[in-house]
Amino acid sequence: MTTDPYNIACTHGFIQSSCSDCNLKGLCLPIAMDLKDIDRVDHIIKRSRPIQAGEHIYRTGDGFTSVFAVRSGSIKTYLLDDDGVEQVTGFYLPGEILGFDGIGNNTHGCNVVSMETSTLCEIPFERIEELSLQIPVLQRHFFQLMSQQIESDHQMMMTLSKKNAEGRVATLLVSLSNRFSRRNLSATSLRLPMSRMDIGNFLGLTIETVSRTFSRLQKEGIINVDGREIHINDHEKLQAVCHASK
Amino acid sequence: MTTDPYNIACTHGFIQSSCSDCNLKGLCLPIAMDLKDIDRVDHIIKRSRPIQAGEHIYRTGDGFTSVFAVRSGSIKTYLLDDDGVEQVTGFYLPGEILGFDGIGNNTHGCNVVSMETSTLCEIPFERIEELSLQIPVLQRHFFQLMSQQIESDHQMMMTLSKKNAEGRVATLLVSLSNRFSRRNLSATSLRLPMSRMDIGNFLGLTIETVSRTFSRLQKEGIINVDGREIHINDHEKLQAVCHASK
DNA sequence: TTTTCCTGTTGACCTAAATCAAGCAACCGA
């Protein structure tokens, strides 16, 4: 079931692109990097074949060798505790990088699975470390990416610890909206890549509560819901609901 | 109220120590670093004067220049959202490093306050970045430290999202016990450096629930509680309670 | 076509923890 991380490289030949052509490079590489250096990074990156929905990229305990940038599709990461309880720890969209939790003890700290057909860029971390010694802006960039992950995880702790169901759901919607619009997609109409189950798991709620919360937000006219299709009618109000607390 | 981060360096002269003498160096520096390199790191680190309980090290929005290692005492970090709601995001004990959330946008992402009289080592981050270019094991070490922060934040998301009050409190106690024993202190008898208020805030519970949970764990014979003084009678059972879920 | 499966929605009821309230012990400044 787990995709061999050494074997997800594209073997079709029809996905060929380089970092310098990639319209996501502003997200996963430092903006102030010159072409020559981008090229050096480009050469160590392995572009994956399409990963199917439900296919795993790696699992907890697998040896850590790489971090991964999402090129297309969407990815979720989750922990499994000793009792088999699952905790979704993040959703990753194109331009976002995952896998930083594996560096600490050279072993991946979570499970990573594709939520739809997705493509990834595999970034061998040791090679990045070597390059970082020669390209200071690259070193800085990876420190920054990890730092941003820490900040967003702390925001998530705030959400889980202090907000009620409405606040949690609204916070997720606003986050997704912002991340879509960063890629020049609509900030008001979006298709959720994840199930109600995953949303509930991520937000510490049951699917029933997630469903009821969507319905309530719709009844209040703030959003329109049609399955996974969400339209945000009133961004202001949604923003306000984000602060709804226990 | 905020301590000027540029001005917490020790001016007394009576706290003089170097990294190579420090019995915490195994925690904040790579074990496999040779003396010459330790010495280079040593020279960029500023050791702080004692910070009083309640004194802030820095606040959200302050310019980021350094991360900090706790030398003695204990530190808490917390977020304040727009409505002034506080979220404690971490407790830091001697040998632990905080401040990694500031790298992402060159601005500190949280507030940091001392919970008792503490001393810190200020680690100017740009200098570490420079040294890291020359000492690969140091670069790797800082990537690892940040990665460990991410992993522990993900564990915290699991705790907040899936565990009931007993599970949360037990998880905190086990974490503290492990961290104390890592410094060769007792794993069974510990003095909590933080108030019930801080515990509740961190764990997403009210102080009343925290208090009741301590009482219940005591009634079950798993721990003994005397104010902030905790004795763990049955580590096994406490470990089991950690998995108690909603 | 029907059947099954899967995901999501809605309703009725229940419970863990929040809220509200009271009180106690330790500490501190007057």
Added chain:
DNA sequence: TCGGTTGCTTGATTTAGGTCAACAGGAAAA
């Protein structure tokens, strides 16, 4: 010594969200 404050505990009551149950629509299989 006293009055006030702070930190913590305990009890009574309320409530948000969990649990259990039923059902609906769409997709895929029979």
